[in-house]
Amino acid sequence: MDNTTPSVNPFDRLLDLLCFTPLGLLALLVLVVLPLVPPFNQEYLVRWLVSAAFIASLAIAFDFTAGLINIVNFGYCAIMGLGGYTSAILAERIGLSPWLGMLAGGVTAAVLGLIIGMITLRLRGIFAACLAWFFGLALMGLATKMVWLTRGPLGMRVDRLFETQSNVPYYYLCLALMVGIYIICKWVTRTRMGVAFKAIGQNMEAARTSGINPVFYRVSNFVLSCALGGVLGGFYAHYYGILTPDMMHTSKTVEVLAVAYIGGRGSLWGGAAIAFPFIFAMELVRSSLTNLPGLNLLLYGLLLIVVMIYYPGGFAQFFDTYVRKPKNRMMDYFLNGACGSAK
Amino acid sequence: MIVLETKELTKQFGGLTAVNAVSMHINEGDIVGLIGPNGAGKTTLVNAMAGLNPPTSGQVFIFGENTTGKTPEKMCRRGLSRTFQIPVPFPKMTVLENVMTATIFGNRPGTIRDPAAHSRQMLEFVDFPIAEDTISEQLNTVQLKRLDLARALASGPKLLFLDELASGLSEGELKDMITLIFKIRDQGITILMIEHIMQLIMNLCNRLVCIQFGTKIAEGTTEEVANDPAVTKAYLGDAALDCAPDAQQPA
């Protein structure tokens, strides 16, 4: 909200425009080169990278609703699944290109987001979360029972996006999606819309009497968040090559939610930052301790409990309070950027 | 000129009629007091007029236009603001951000160049005692009410509803409050206030409306209403005698 000082050089201004700090940019660069350097150039690690980037993107888009307007969209993965199914069905039935399919997935998800947004309008907190949850369950039920369309639990086979067998292109695509989603979300929060989101998330009545139209802002928030989820669903479909109603299950939403909250609600970047180490740690435990099946999930549950008890603000809050206040000016620039906004 | 008028306004909650066919009006430049026992329906009446709880039946006219059932955000754009009996502004925002939100959304886009400066001005205007970067959940009730007032003023109202703005103030602070409300009135803002503190009512208001069990029992100039036996019986008790208007009332 502050005016930028005129002495800022063009690089910093661009960076600020893209909502990145120098640290954030560095992190992004690391992610970009990661699949090219050993040991990360092995395909299975690239797969882990893809799933981390995927969860990270979902966490950002999820946090856009949960963190900003304080409504937990508990059916988020079902909406993502809707995007995936749309894209897959269009590709299969009318041969639509997967790229357009992903967009179409975004559009259907957005329409559903519009409906859920309109309906939850009158509801608060936990009720809205429950409603979204039951929407998700109903959607999953439909995907299970509309066998003629989705093949139900039998799973729907989808053509993959790229011809190659390598996962690297998928990784870059997903990374690009992640950065794009982050920038879109962050941009929106910088406009007056962002102020409105914060306001209606905190006190609906005061927001309304201050002249904020909650219908418009709440619904647009839902629509954007769901649309992004739908696009990601399209990516999921054309990456894994198979869709089952299970991908819409609550436990999938829980995974996203855990990453977003451990990362730090409302920060947008927290979930993305935490997703990579989190997914890698989980996969490592799982694949190294195969004789103790379930141990990785047990650890993940414990982690969630510990974070929630001792640091409910998540990683972002920790970072903001302890790391982000350096004495040194160079460090300060590095961590906070020249203009002091974002990542 | 009449800035606000209600016709047979009624509001029911389930079986309970909280406001029962109330017709009243407010003239431009007035400070009107709305009094009545606890649970009489004052807050409900104000909510119905401000669009927060649409009335069950009856009509509201604001600046001559029928605004019955219009949403509060639309009312706000038309120049109606209000404070809350139990204020909880945006708890996680700083004091300044709170006011800025109203500045940004309450005024037509483009009319205010520098929202931050405008908001600071508002805080100054209401004499806000605490640093502007305090997170507002750390404020106490009285400070919250003051903040709520600044927020309400920031959206540039022509008509302002105040719901028990002064409860919890000590006698000295009441004096400051009286001065402040006159200052607001002098900006050309018409005021409707709910209040239980007779000292304030008697000093500030030129007209009073008294309701009981949701029904209007008296309306008129301050003296008329305050001396109305029905009002004395229902509301004031002996206390009315203690709080005759002060001599030093500014013109």
Added chain:
Amino acid sequence: MLLEVKRLNAGYGFLQILRDVSLTVDTGEYVCLVGPNGAGKSTTLKTIAGLVTPMGGEIRFDGENIGGLPGNQVARRGISLVSEAMNLFVNMTVQENLAMGAYTIRDKKAQKDRLDFVYDLFPRLVERRNQLAGTMSGGERKMLAIGRGLMPNPKLLLVDEPSFGLAPLLTENVFQSLDTLVSQGVTIMLVEQNVTKTLAVTDRGYVLENGRIELSGKSSDLACDAHVRKVFLGV
């Protein structure tokens, strides 16, 4: 001394509100605590009642240090708080609320006696005994809150802003009830914004400003004190 508070420090989280507050209340006294907004009056009462944990200092009640005990333990020792927010059980009836007030009394007969006492004091509650507390008007709730505070036959009753948000008629009623109680021998510590009124009815008073006790003395003396008049009455 019934209650002796020595150099009490207290606050919320890292935010300290009370600084070295010391005060005493003797059995049968009617004492008031006045001060401007945010001075920490409610915090003082809440700390005595065990709802806020003290950061330092001592609270002696009947000779025993009760500082740091949780609220329920304090209540068991005979201190009752009628809080600003009243904290009624909104989905219980008046009678049930009063019964909860006597939670610490296990003797059925004694409970009955206390109930009769409260109903005598506030006949209005008798009429409403089967109404849900959440549906009562503000003044009735205040009566109920005071009534509930009296149920355990407390040695010390702490009352926080009984007139807050009440219509003048009801305010009058509440003050009269408090007077009656004092005349029946209950020890009361009152916090109230209406300073003139408060100083007129109580015996002794403390003035709290910015978390410190600035003045204390007989209420009639305080009422004439120049500082008090300047701070509270603006004259």
Added chain:
Amino acid sequence: AKTLKVGVLGPFTGPSAKNGAEFKASVEMALDKIDYTVGDYKLEIVWIDSQSDPAKAASAYAEAVERKGIDCAMQNWHSSVAVAAMDVAAQYKIPHWFGFGATEVVNEKWKADPEKYSYWGGKGWPIPAKMALGYVECLENAIADGSYKPKSKSVAIYGEDTDWGRSLGGALKGFFADKGWEIVSEDYFALTQTDFYPLLGKYKKKNVAVLAGTSTAAPTMTAFVKQAGEVGLRSVIIADGLGWMGDWYKMAGPASNGVLDMIPQLTTKEAQKWATDIKAKYGFYPSPSAGGLCYDGTNMFIKILKRTLEKYGKLDKVTIHKTFVEEIHTGKLTFGKADGALIMNEYRYNADSVPDPVVAKDGYYFPVIQYTNGKGDIVFPDDWKVKPFMAK
């Protein structure tokens, strides 16, 4: 010595973990016997947990290839996993042996690009349509010889809502309809459902003569059978899959008397010894259709490895795949009772059948059995039967 890393794909965690446990036990038993050696190769097992989820299974599979460096793989339980895993196998050119996953989809996919999917060597379980006829014939026979007189020729189809449940249900429906039975209803329920009172009440009202269907989840299937008894249904119940889990009778109890199932029996001495060995070592009785088939599949894989070594002098993914194409898909290499097969007479594949094994009485064949007190007796086909079919 040289090592050959063999992946074993199975649901080791998740809802079907019990099957995973049977897989694990059977594979270990088979490999223990040869001391994990084939020729001068040491076999090293890499467990690949499918977690009953195709997406996760695909990741885990790829990881096993790249990180743990498996050269070949075997087994699998779920159809949905098979559909996903066969792509991964094709991608890395990993020969995969004996994956279960009965679904027609696998066959369709396979046939669409036989070269690419030839890595999905041979299925461990043929499509349901090839098996389900037995039930209908069994009942028709009984009607013909007068030992079974249904009030009406009506049948209700039920099943778990998965590829497996629907394909078997569909097949049964077709066969029954062909023989002039009336299909009263067709219901598919969630894999985890265990309360069938409403559904069974409906069947009771309609007075259905036969209930026919399947579920792979033991709690589901046993609950269905048990509750059918409780609501007083007198219908003949076909509960395909009831006996697949070793300990099923502990849950189903006497309500299972008279229920029909298709399950290979542990008829031979070796087979029974194998079962007691597993019980002694792992603490549970294995089922012939999960553990037993897996055990046979593993042994057949060992035979394949031996042949490959013989023929090409080395074991790697290329040579093993060559054996698949040249020896198995042509029907040259088979595995039968003489080789020590416990369950089937002979596992044999040919150009027409691939990826399925040849279904025939002397090949891969499930007899129909009827339970009494937890023990199944073959009631069909006639030349194997030990007891006649008995209506309730």
Added chain:
Amino acid sequence: MVEQVEKRIWERVLKWCRSLAGLTVIATVVIALLATLDRGGYVLVNTVVTGGMTALVAMGLALTLGVLNIPMFAHGEYFMIGTLVAYYVFTPISEYVSTHPESLLAFWGPLVTIVAAMIIGALAGVASELLVFRQLRKRSRENWVMNSFLLTVGLSVVLINAHQLFFGADFKGIVGYWSGMPFSIMDVYISKDRGIAFILAAVVVAAFWFFMTYTRTGRAIRAVSQDETGALMVGIGLNGILLLTMSLSCALAAIAGAGLLFMYPSYPSVGLEPLYMAWFVVILAGLGNVLGAVMGAFMVALLKVLTVEYIGSGWDFVVPSALIIVILIFKPSGIFGSEVRGVLDK
């Protein structure tokens, strides 16, 4: 005088009938009767029996919501603990009984099992309260509903996987508790297990209701649910009550689990379905409304039975979800109204 009282009661009944709660209850009963006439007695009987069991699970969930203000996602896991304990207690008993059929245990064994499950369930509740929820409560009450909800999500993951790790993933089930012929009501057969489980549920629900309304401790629990500070002020030990409530709620879930072992064998994620059912009920009835949950359980049961009857098996997720969405739209606080403050006010 008597007449007047009668008239008063009559008026109140009439008023209740015209309220949403009354209308839905009446509609439920009417629909149930119509469906029974249409399809036969089993519709009614199944509804009642299924409803009783659902009530047990839902009541515990409503209790944690109402008193502790925790939207419990791990409730199913206490159900799972109930099944697990019951399996390990009952298996030896049933082996003993099979060799000594005349022993008293043939009848009392199952009850012993259920009581054991109840005790362990209560202990599990105590452990979770002490190790998890109290730790959070000590640190911060801010955003409590959401934070505690996430805690329960974590708890659920931990418990499911702990089961998998220590007890394996196989199905640990039994044939049944009581042997013997099924009862028959209205030409519908009900197994002894189901019948007794229903009676058990009815007894527990009644006892629980009595406890909550008439005992000192029960009242204290309700008081805490309505105002924690108020409860402290009148001398109610908050920690004790919270602990008690948690253990009660978990014990209820465990009783349900143990009572239904014959239908739900124990395995790690057995609790998911009961959890969903319980949430359906609790939302339908109103968050935290314990007695409403009992009524709601029967409604959900009817809905389930009718869905299977008229639409088909497997739709019993879609239809209730859709209905609950509709209810939330028109009456967010549920049919019987919500008693939760933190949820409603914030």
